[in-house]
Amino acid sequence: MKPTEESPVMSSANHNGSMKSLMTEYHKSHINRTNQIIHYICVPIIFWSITAALWVVKLPHVMNLAMVISVLLMLYYIIKSVKVFATMLVFTTACLALNYWLENQGVPLLSVAIVLFVLAWIGQFIGHHIEGKRPSFFKDLQFLLIGPAWVVFKFFKLKL
Numbered sequence: 001m002k003p004t005e006e007s008p009v010m011s012s013a014n015h016n017g018s019m020k021s022l023m024t025e026y027h028k029s030h031i032n033r034t035n036q037i038i039h040y041i042c043v044p045i046i047f048w049s050i051t052a053a054l055w056v057v058k059l060p061h062v063m064n065l066a067m068v069i070s071v072l073l074m075l076y077y078i079i080k081s082v083k084v085f086a087t088m089l090v091f092t093t094a095c096l097a098l099n100y101w102l103e104n105q106g107v108p109l110l111s112v113a114i115v116l117f118v119l120a121w122i123g124q125f126i127g128h129h130i131e132g133k134r135p136s137f138f139k140d141l142q143f144l145l146i147g148p149a150w151v152v153f154k155f156f157k158l159k160l
Helices: 019-027 033-055 065-080 082-104 109-131 143-155
Strands: 062-064
Touching: 019 143, 033 065, 033 082, 033 109, 033 143, 062 065, 065 082, 065 143, 082 109, 082 143
Parallel strands: none
Antiparallel strands: none
């Protein structure tokens, strides 16, 4: 895909805060195929590793911090887009279910999460070096929440 081509996921638009414009803006620094492949691998690992690290923080009256943060994250997504919310609800639930299973298998979640988080971020920065563009979240931290949705939508060829 040429850098001037429009994202197959979104139509071109200026970043105005809508999910469509955020995804389009995010796509602009993820044109290179190698960078996209790296993102398909690293972004889900980063997302999962964050849920795993939060999973080990037990809270009274709720299972853990991962559950609380996941609810807040779903509120963000549903405000932005019902379709993104539904998609990310499935993905987030899968991550939480994996945490539950791994914890019951005796896996040291926090240690594994930290190692994978660091390795995946190294991969991300390698991808952006190949792309020749800085990560989107340097412009707007909101892109840290857009990245996982963009990866899921792009990988599965979904449209908003």
